[in-house]
Amino acid sequence: MQPKLADVAKLAGVSVTTVSRVINERGYLSAATKEKVFSAMQQLNYQPSLAARVLQGKQFKLVGLIFASVENPLIAQVVEEIENRLFARGYKAIICNSMDNPEKEQQYLKMLMANQVDGIITGSHNEGIKEYKMSGLPIVSYDRYFQTKIPTVSSDxxxxxxxxxxxxxxxxxxxxxxxxxxxxxxxxxxxxxxxxxxxxxxxxxxxxxxxxxxxxxxxxxxxxxxxxxxxxxxxxxxxxxxxxxxxxxxxxxxxxxxxxxxxxxxxxxxxxxxxxxxxxxxxxxxPVGDIADLLVRLLFNRLQKNDDELLDKYVLPIKLLQRDSLRK
Amino acid sequence: MQPKLADVAKLAGVSVTTVSRVINERGYLSAATKEKVFSAMQQLNYQPSLAARVLQGKQFKLVGLIFASVENPLIAQVVEEIENRLFARGYKAIICNSMDNPEKEQQYLKMLMANQVDGIITGSHNEGIKEYKMSGLPIVSYDRYFQTKIPTVSSDxxxxxxxxxxxxxxxxxxxxxxxxxxxxxxxxxxxxxxxxxxxxxxxxxxxxxxxxxxxxxxxxxxxxxxxxxxxxxxxxxxxxxxxxxxxxxxxxxxxxxxxxxxxxxxxxxxxxxxxxxxxxxxxxxxPVGDIADLLVRLLFNRLQKNDDELLDKYVLPIKLLQRDSLRK
DNA sequence: AACCGTGTGTCAATCGTTTGACATAAATTA
DNA sequence: TAATTTATGTCAAACGATTGACACACGGTT
Missing domain, CATH: 3.40.50.2300 (Response regulator)
Incomplete structure (x- = not known):
């Protein structure tokens, strides 16, 4: 069984409230107590139960990525770069290969919706999926226009x-x-x-x-x-x-x-x-790096409820890579 | 706010217990009640709170995939085929690009561990990460031998x-x-x-x-x-x-x-x-399809605690694709 | 001596769902 | 008619962490 808050508290010789305070950084805390708690957490290899925290209204730190197929090298790169950036912020990414199939996409949305993920980044190409509107989730999209006010990032x-x-x-x-x-x-x-x-x-x-x-x-x-x-x-x-x-x-x-x-x-x-x-x-x-960057940035903007100044469309510049399939 | 069990119950004109029974298929239920409940769920677009269910000891239906990088076409294909199969069983996949970096892999394991995912499929290539042993999670691996008894699938x-x-x-x-x-x-x-x-x-x-x-x-x-x-x-x-x-x-x-x-x-x-x-x-x-199939099958075996007859190694046959980089 | 900031504890409610215990009533069967 | 089976309800206790209310120290200021 995974250790729980109470176990950490007992080992550290403090109350559960104190442990929770240490974890959530609230109220007054002495350096000594913090140290004791941290070392107890370390010893027990304690990880707070995500489920329990989410039930308190905390974030899952989970983002859904809906794309047609990671077998496409561009999508793979976009997904990877997004995932890197999410990871750096402590978020995890759920991968959804919609295969450009509206039904599959709809099912994915159902899975992701409700209370399961904090936000969605979609680069899938399907039309008029009503769940997008219903979800009420922060969503940003790549190379895809939506009816509703969902910010879209694309290359020019x-x-x-x-x-x-x-x-x-x-x-x-x-x-x-x-x-x-x-x-x-x-x-x-x-x-x-x-x-x-x-x-x-x-x-x-x-x-x-x-x-x-x-x-x-x-x-x-x-x-x-x-x-x-x-x-x-x-x-x-x-x-x-x-x-x-x-x-x-x-x-x-x-x-x-x-x-x-x-x-x-x-x-x-x-x-x-x-x-x-x-x-x-x-x-x-x-510019895949910039695209991933912007998508993640926009999503976090919405996650943090800074609904300030979000544009509908962000168009990033492209460039030509000239090689042998073009004449000199 | 997302609808909750009580909302469904009210709309369907039944008790929360009954709704829960419908969802979890326990006890006696008349067709009429089931119908009422289902339609109420439909109307409200109800999704049970995963967090609350997990707290009750239910599964997250979440599997972590740790691979070096989805930018590699083979990995992309393996990941996609695994994801397809997980999705078909109602599971979601968290994607983790370890970049073959032990520290990153360790951090990923920490994230996935504890109570967050039900199992892990790893094709990452790092040595002696102690968290693998500690985690106590069902783990299966692709093309990688572990010290501990983790089933490994690989091609021959x-x-x-x-x-x-x-x-x-x-x-x-x-x-x-x-x-x-x-x-x-x-x-x-x-x-x-x-x-x-x-x-x-x-x-x-x-x-x-x-x-x-x-x-x-x-x-x-x-x-x-x-x-x-x-x-x-x-x-x-x-x-x-x-x-x-x-x-x-x-x-x-x-x-x-x-x-x-x-x-x-x-x-x-x-x-x-x-x-x-x-x-x-x-x-x-x-044989990527077979590999994905076997990995998922083995994982579910461990998830369902059927610890029967799991081998350590599964070696699948390869074949030669002869094309122009070989002489006729 | 009264007051404040600091540090910690106790207690209980809360999040949404599950589940067991128990009650009740109708429908079915013996 | 009595005994089951079926169908539903009420109630309350979990699950693990968070958080607010409150209490009580201790040290240092005025």
Whole structure:
């Protein structure tokens, strides 16, 4: 059995109230007593019962993270960086892989709701889940707009799309393929598409659109891409995520096109993993560290009820990582 | 304020005891009452207070996952598959990225211990952390041997190393480089090395060893690899993880060696990500689904106190994924 | 001598749920 | 009709920590 407050008190030779005072730092306390209590806690390896504390209205120090899937390198990095920052503040993170499945997401919310977690950070992409409104929990979101007043952090998707178009046009591309790795209605990352299209049209370039549902497998994507590549023979491709961009490069080569000579490719995300292990891929890099930082900061703002000056949207700057899938 | 048991009782027009009975399925209950109670819970969107239940000795339904870093594709996949299975059983997962840092791991254990989680699944690689023994929690581990009687699941590292050696020897390699992506003392994956060395020596092949500490960056690894590649001019490389294998391929090419003509490369892990997005890499594939399955199953065995017939070690079979980094 | 700040103790209520003991009443069965 | 079984209610004690009210020291100030 785990030691309880009373055990610590007995060992330290003080009352439970005093031990509680030491733990919660209230009232007057002599250095000697504190010392005795701490050493008793140490000896017993005492950990206060979280459950009991929560019942008193204290915080769980638990945050739910709802994302589509940590198998995506960008999400993995976002989750890891968030988790690091939460840990530094003494918080734990519950991981929820929604697989972009609204039902699963709803179930997760149910689990997290009520009194279980103190707050939620979500980067999942589903529409109109009423529990988000009901929960009454502090929530912040990544790359996702909500109806209600939930602060959203995202990279500058519009600028990213525009930049990708501008760079490829500058380097001679004229017939574009625009590949959306996942298609949702209210996701801000649709701006990646509109930004790209806008600039392309401005320069009189053609844009062929290809879109995949989130759950389409790489093999399905490959088959579709191969067909579209052969049919439209683009000389520039912009993908809204890096993994799809990798498939494009590979399928283009299989189809006999040279990258970047015949067709240039730019992806989006620029996770550390992609930067390190796919050295050829040019991509629009999201500032993941800043994103994690801001998400956590915003959440704590709401946790501490400083509802002051929280904006609805925070858009962080992106940058281009130019590598061999782009011409010099 | 969240609705509580009493609110549900009032709305349903029954006593709190009855509501509790419905929730916990004890005693006699008429269908009509159950219906009334369920609909009241629905209406109020009632969620029982986890904290209060835990205080009664119920389970938190919370499991801690301690792994080095979810940025590693294999770990991400293991974590995701574990999380899926836990979720299916109504459990939540707390994610802990230890970064292979013993202090961080110790802190995590402290957080998880006491009364906070019901069990722990760890794939982290640190030595002699006394809290593991103290915790008294059900623990199962992945690819890691413990002193105490903690069940360990791993892939057949020995066979994996042997297979890698045998295949490359068969395809003509004689001078090997053996690259360990991380070096720990008590990790079963050292068997990957010994298995490889054993077969190589048996066939009279030379083996040059290169080892990296866990936290060495890709750039450091690259620099070291380049130097070692030029110095020893191997015609076969086996890496204990896929990411390092990718670096080997890239650096070998930069050094003017052809893969697989001049040098063959085999990695280890074979995560879905690597299979999909690094189509060239040959690798020893761990059965991640089975591993996750077994880990969760073993944990639940201990959670339910069925301490029957738990083995110390569970070694699952591996297989070779042969692709272009190996000769035909 | 009266007063205050400091340090500690006792006591009891509280958080929300569970559970056992016990009572009661209707429906069912012997 | 009597004895069960079924269905529900009341009551109160847990679970472990927190906290406010209050008491009572002791030392040092005025």
């Amino acid at each position: 998707n519009q600028a990213g799309g525009e930049l990708a178009a501008r760079v490829m046009i500058e380097k001679g591309s004229k017939r574009f393929m625009l590949v959306s790795g996942s298609l949702e209605k209210r996701a801000p990352n649709n701006r990646r598409l509109t930004g790209f299209e806008h600039v392309a049209e401005e320069h009189g370039c053609s844009v062929q659109m290809v879109a995949f549902p989130f759950n389409s497998t790489p093999n399905i994507r490959r088959a579709t891409l191969r067909e579209k590549l052969l049919a439209s023979q683009p000389d520039g491709i912009f993908c809204t995520d890096d993994q799809t961009a990798l498939l494009c490069i590979q399928e283009a080569r299989k189809a006999g096109m040279r990258v970047p000579e015949d067709v240039q490719v730019i992806g989006y995300d620029g996770s550390d993993y992609v930067q390190e292990y796919h050295p050829e891929l040019s991509t629009i890099v999201q | 590292n020995q066979a994996g190393g042997e297979l890698a050696a045998r295949v490359m020897i068969e395809k003509g390699s004689k001078r090997f480089m053996l690259v360990s992506g991380s070096l720990e003392k008590r990790a079963p994956n050292n068997r990957r090395l010994t298995g490889f060395e054993h077969v190589a020596e048996e066939h009279g092949c030379s083996v040059q060893m290169v080892a990296f500490p866990f936290n060495s960056t890709p750039n450091i690894r690259r620099a070291t690899l380049r130097e070692k590649l030029l110095a020893s001019q191997p015609d076969g490389i086996f890496c204990t993880d896929d990411q390092t294998a990718l670096l080997c391929i890239q650096e070998a090419r930069k050094a003017g060696m052809r893969v697989p003509e001049d040098v063959q490369v085999i990695g280890y892990d074979g995560s879905d990500y690597v299979q999909e997005y690094h189509p060239e890499l040959s690798t020893i594939v761990q």
